Amino acid sequence: MATSTAEPPAAPAIAPATPTSTAGVVPSSASGVIHVVPPTTDFSDTPRPGSARERMYNELRKRSKPAQDEPAPEPVKPVKEVKPVPAEPAEEADAPAAEATAEPATEPAPAKTEPAKKVSPWKLVDEFKKRAAEAEAKVIEVTKSIPSEEVRKANSEELQRKETRLKELEEEIIYANFSKSEKFRKEYQEPYDRARNSAMSELSQINVTDAKTGEERVAQQEDLMELVYLPLGQAQDLAEERFGKFANIAMGHRKEVRSLFEAQYYALEDAKKNGSVREQQRMEQFQSMQQAMTKEVGEIWSKFNESATKDEKYGKFFTPIEGDAEGNQRLEKGYALVDKAFSENPFSPNLKSEDRAAIVKRHAAVRNRAAAFGRLVQQVSQAEAKIAALTKELEQFKTSTPPVGGGAHAATAAGPASTRDSVFDALRKLAK
Numbered sequence: 543m544a545t546s547t548a549e550p551p552a553a554p555a556i557a558p559a560t561p562t563s564t565a566g567v568v569p570s571s572a573s574g575v576i577h578v579v580p581p582t583t584d585f586s587d588t589p590r591p592g593s594a595r596e597r598m599y600n601e602l603r604k605r606s607k608p609a610q611d612e613p614a615p616e617p618v619k620p621v622k623e624v625k626p627v628p629a630e631p632a633e634e635a636d637a638p639a640a641e642a643t644a645e646p647a648t649e650p651a652p653a654k655t656e657p658a659k660k661v662s663p664w665k666l667v668d669e670f671k672k673r674a675a676e677a678e679a680k681v682i683e684v685t686k687s688i689p690s691e692e693v694r695k696a697n698s699e700e701l702q703r704k705e706t707r708l709k710e711l712e713e714e715i716i717y718a719n720f721s722k723s724e725k726f727r728k729e730y731q732e733p734y735d736r737a738r739n740s741a742m743s744e745l746s747q748i749n750v751t752d753a754k755t756g757e758e759r760v761a762q763q764e765d766l767m768e769l770v771y772l773p774l775g776q777a778q779d780l781a782e783e784r785f786g787k788f789a790n791i792a793m794g795h796r797k798e799v800r801s802l803f804e805a806q807y808y809a810l811e812d813a814k815k816n817g818s819v820r821e822q823q824r825m826e827q828f829q830s831m832q833q834a835m836t837k838e839v840g841e842i843w844s845k846f847n848e849s850a851t852k853d854e855k856y857g858k859f860f861t862p863i864e865g866d867a868e869g870n871q872r873l874e875k876g877y878a879l880v881d882k883a884f885s886e887n888p889f890s891p892n893l894k895s896e897d898r899a900a901i902v903k904r905h906a907a908v909r910n911r912a913a914a915f916g917r918l919v920q921q922v923s924q925a926e927a928k929i930a931a932l933t934k935e936l937e938q939f940k941t942s943t944p945p946v947g948g949g950a951h952a953a954t955a956a957g958p959a960s961t962r963d964s965v966f967d968a969l970r971k972l973a974k
């Protein structure tokens with residue numbers, strides 16, 4: 543069979559494609575190769591996505607209010623150049639012409655990002671004003687809770703007074719009952735409690751034989767305190783009997799706890815002794831102060847009583863009068879009554895009811911006499927003035943000469959005739 547040397551049939555002619563706005567395919571008549579020629583595109587008027595220019599265009603479109611809302615045209619993307627496709631072999635010449643046309647390769651469009659919205663500056667001003675008002679309100683509220691300078695000063699002074707009073711009471715309780723004081727608790731009670739608790743935390747791990755039941759049990763605080771109270775020899779024997787091989791440990795704790803216990807005892811004894819000495823000193827100090835006060839009051843008492851008897855206006859009422867025995871006796875009884883009343887206390891619990899009543903009666907008498915003194919002085923002064931006037935008129939009457947024959951008295955140089963009548967009237971009043 544002869545081998546065929548016929549040439550392959552020629553490729554069908556492809557009509558030239560009409561150029562489009564995006565790309566054109568131009569076949570080469572000489573070589574049969576299809577060339578894809580990208581169109582020339584002007585990007586000078588196309589804004590870059592997301593740029594200020596694009597935002598400005600969008601704002602202008604919104605302001606223009608078009609009749610029909612159409613979506614904004616997508617920006618034209620540049621098309622990459624497509625390499626020529628070589629001619630297919632002869633046996634694939636029957637493929638459709640459309641397959642020979644290569645589609646332009648395009649890059650995926652970048653994701654469109656929304657530009658950040660611009661906040662109005664006036665809105666920011668209002669927001670900061672609101673925040674400032676809220677902060678100012680909070681500051682005012684906090685300021686109201688702060689006490690004023692006067693209140694802080696008063697509180698500070700009150701605190702100082704209380705601290706001073708607390709120190710005084712603490713000092714007093716040391717001598718009155720040292721075991722209740724803060725000093726005793728810190729210096730003696732707390733170390734003793736710590737040592738005892740530390741000993742029991744270790745001894746509670748040891749089993750001992752109960753002396754009453756003969757059974758084993760865990761060591762308790764009573765076992766330790768029994769060793770503390772016993773003398774050294776008896777405590778050693780009991781520790782060996784009860785704690786066995788742990789006797790030395792028990793005796794070591796016993797020594798520490800007993801030492802702190804003795805420190806407490808001697809501290810209390812010293813406080814009691816010092817309290818007695820201090821109480822004796824306070825008593826002596828009080829008696830000395832009482833004596834000094836009594837002396838001072840006595841001196842002042844004598845001074846004012848003496849000045850009362852020498853007073854120009856009232857001294858005559860407080861001193862004896864020569865020749866007036868009855869009046870002087872009454873004055874002496876009055877002084878005795880007042881002195882006795884001043885020396886008695888009706889609130890004394892040792893008094894009987896009748897004695898207390900008598901004391902109160904004397905106090906009431908002194909009160910009434912003292913209250914009436916001013917009025918009596920006024921009445922005596924008025925009576926003395928009146929007596930002096932009448933005495934003067936009487937003296938004038940005594941020096942006058944009666945007329946012969948018992949007739950009417952003649953007028954004298956001392957005064958008009960009416961003076962005689964006034965003298966007679968005064969004598970008649972005295973005669974009544």
